[in-house]
Amino acid sequence: xxxxxxxxxxxxxxxxxxxxxxxxxxxxxxxxxxxxxxxxxxxxxxxxxxxxxxxxxxxxxxxxxxxxxxxxxxxxxxxxxxxxxxxxxxxxxxx
Numbered sequence: 001x002x003x004x005x006x007x008x009x010x011x012x013x014x015x016x017x018x019x020x021x022x023x024x025x026x027x028x029x030x031x032x033x034x035x036x037x038x039x040x041x042x043x044x045x046x047x048x049x050x051x052x053x054x055x056x057x058x059x060x061x062x063x064x065x066x067x068x069x070x071x072x073x074x075x076x077x078x079x080x081x082x083x084x085x086x087x088x089x090x091x092x093x094x095x
Contacts, residue, residue, distance in 0.1 A: 007042060007045045007047075008023060008030050008042050011023075011032075011042055011047055011086075013089075014086065014088075014089045014092045014093075015032070015089070015092060015093060016089070017089065017090075017093050018034050018093055019034070019035060020033070020034050020035035020036065021033070021034055022034075023042070027069070028043070029041055029042050029043035029044070029069075030042040030043075038050070040078075041067055041078055043067065043069060046080055047080070047081045047086060048066075048067040048075075048078040048079060048080055048081065049078065049079065049081055049095060050077055050078055051077055051078065051079050052077070056077075056079065058095075059079035059080070059081075059082075060079075062082045064079045064080040064081070064082060065079065065080055066078060066079050066080075067079070067080070081095060
């Protein structure tokens with residue numbers, strides 16, 4: 001069993017209202033897709049969503065960090081989802 005398996009199941013349950021949700025194993029974690037569009041990463045029991053110039057400030061304002069799979073690599077378009085958002089399915093889907 002992968003380290004993230006239980007967390008992956010929790011995230012999938014929280015995102016169940018989304019149409020076309022698919023979770024695929026990738027690079028030691030999972031990629032999240034909605035109707036074929038890659039929008040999230042589950043890695044080391046953390047959830048990261050793809051951001052843009054309009055959405056990123058909400059993550060930064062809450063002190064969330066970008067996805068950093070290694071010391072040499074940071075993906076600055078994917079940011080950690082705040083824990084309080086993760087706990088409520090409706091809020092998570094909205095984010």
